[in-house]
Amino acid sequence: MQLPSSLLENAVNEFAKLPGIGKKTALRLVLHLLKQDVTDVTTFSDTIAKMRNEIKFCQRCFNVSDGDICAICANSFRNQRLICVVETIRDVIAIEATQQFSGTYHVLGGVISPLDGIGPDQLNIESLTHRIQQEQTEEIIFALSPNIQGDTTIYYIQKKIQHLPCRVTTIARGIAFGGELEYADEMTLARSLANRLPVQQYVKS
Amino acid sequence: MQLPSSLLENAVNEFAKLPGIGKKTALRLVLHLLKQDVTDVTTFSDTIAKMRNEIKFCQRCFNVSDGDICAICANSFRNQRLICVVETIRDVIAIEATQQFSGTYHVLGGVISPLDGIGPDQLNIESLTHRIQQEQTEEIIFALSPNIQGDTTIYYIQKKIQHLPCRVTTIARGIAFGGELEYADEMTLARSLANRLPVQQYVKS
Numbered sequence: 001m002q003l004p005s006s007l008l009e010n011a012v013n014e015f016a017k018l019p020g021i022g023k024k025t026a027l028r029l030v031l032h033l034l035k036q037d038v039t040d041v042t043t044f045s046d047t048i049a050k051m052r053n054e055i056k057f058c059q060r061c062f063n064v065s066d067g068d069i070c071a072i073c074a075n076s077f078r079n080q081r082l083i084c085v086v087e088t089i090r091d092v093i094a095i096e097a098t099q100q101f102s103g104t105y106h107v108l109g110g111v112i113s114p115l116d117g118i119g120p121d122q123l124n125i126e127s128l129t130h131r132i133q134q135e136q137t138e139e140i141i142f143a144l145s146p147n148i149q150g151d152t153t154i155y156y157i158q159k160k161i162q163h164l165p166c167r168v169t170t171i172a173r174g175i176a177f178g179g180e181l182e183y184a185d186e187m188t189l190a191r192s193l194a195n196r197l198p199v200q201q202y203v204k205s
Numbered sequence: 206m207q208l209p210s211s212l213l214e215n216a217v218n219e220f221a222k223l224p225g226i227g228k229k230t231a232l233r234l235v236l237h238l239l240k241q242d243v244t245d246v247t248t249f250s251d252t253i254a255k256m257r258n259e260i261k262f263c264q265r266c267f268n269v270s271d272g273d274i275c276a277i278c279a280n281s282f283r284n285q286r287l288i289c290v291v292e293t294i295r296d297v298i299a300i301e302a303t304q305q306f307s308g309t310y311h312v313l314g315g316v317i318s319p320l321d322g323i324g325p326d327q328l329n330i331e332s333l334t335h336r337i338q339q340e341q342t343e344e345i346i347f348a349l350s351p352n353i354q355g356d357t358t359i360y361y362i363q364k365k366i367q368h369l370p371c372r373v374t375t376i377a378r379g380i381a382f383g384g385e386l387e388y389a390d391e392m393t394l395a396r397s398l399a400n401r402l403p404v405q406q407y408v409k410s
Contacts, residue, residue, distance in 0.1 A: 004276060007260045010252050018238075052241075
């Protein structure tokens with residue numbers, strides 16, 4: 001695609017670097033911005049740059065934050081002795097969207113994956129064990145990806161903190177709401193049978 | 206969707222203003238940028254801002270341009286007495302992609318559409334007639350949308366320049382390549398019958 005201006009071409013190339021955006025979509029977005037007021041486009045670019053430059057990570061849970069401590073950690077109405085351990089900020093947003101969790105989080109920044117060169121030292125695991133000791137945490141809930149890497153990470157952390165008086169749980173695996181039983185994979189179906197619930201408890205939740 | 210940082214939220218809102226990008230996609234893009242180096246994100250935002258602030262429009266054909274005159278108008282190998290009249294910059298890019306047109310362009314900036322409040326004065330029509338007179342243009346080719354607004358615009362411009370010794374044509378309407386005859390609309394089919402070509406000419410093109 002030959003573009004009539006190098007300024008336009010550079011902008012298209014920058015947009016095309018974003019995930020899921022090809023050259024044609026990038027051109028559509030750039031031509032849209034070209035039709036907007038200069039001030040609107042300046043606001044757009046400034047907001048993006050400001051976000052990247054000024055965003056902080058909570059020193060306690062490594063969630064994104066406007067200050068040194070994120071709004072969830074600073075909220076005294078939340079149970080500060082309950083920690084949900086997640087891989088990324090996106091998981092925090094997903095769990096927060098349920099409005100069912102009133103504890104705090106700890107963002108690991110990934111899971112242990114030797115094939116990708118990610119060991120325990122690249123993740124926020126040291127700070128998690130330190131935090132459990134310091135804050136006398138009552139329970140940690142693992143909400144990691146249901147795969148080998150996630151399970152390895154759970155196993156590793158659990159070994160490290162087994163001497164501490166802290167309950168360790170993981171979120172339930174099972175058939176998703178609206179999921180068809182016959183299409184569920186064997187692993188999920190087997191686990192959902194093994195971890196079956198009394199009906200009273202199921203109805204309550 | 207509750208986001209843990211107002212900086213993040215502002216960035217997501219800015220992305221979500223772009224056409225075809227909803228809040229979820231915007232969040233995915235912003236979290237992607239958050240993982241990139243600060244310099245990369247600064248390059249992204251600077252390139253967008255620079256594009257909008259510094260881009261110029263060719264004083265002759267109103268195509269986007271890095272300078273006062275665009276690369277197409279400045280190219281002496283192109284036929285400067287042949288003008289293809291289009292609605293937008295996007296049309297220029299589409300026609301250039303065919304690599305079959307060696308004339309110049311004139312970007313109207315839209316078509317006459319009284320319902321949308323767009324009259325001839327909002328479009329680059331005055332400059333087109335002026336250009337045809339000044340440059341002793343031999344032919345203008347209309348490549349406008351095949352609808353009432355496009356046809357009105359062709360009619361209006363043609364009336365204005367009918368005293369000038371300039372050939373006026375429009376691009377052919379017909380069945381698209383790969384299009385199924387039975388699914389073509391009546392208008393297209395009727396026009397493609399009325400404007401039928403000698404087979405020799407068809408094979409050559």
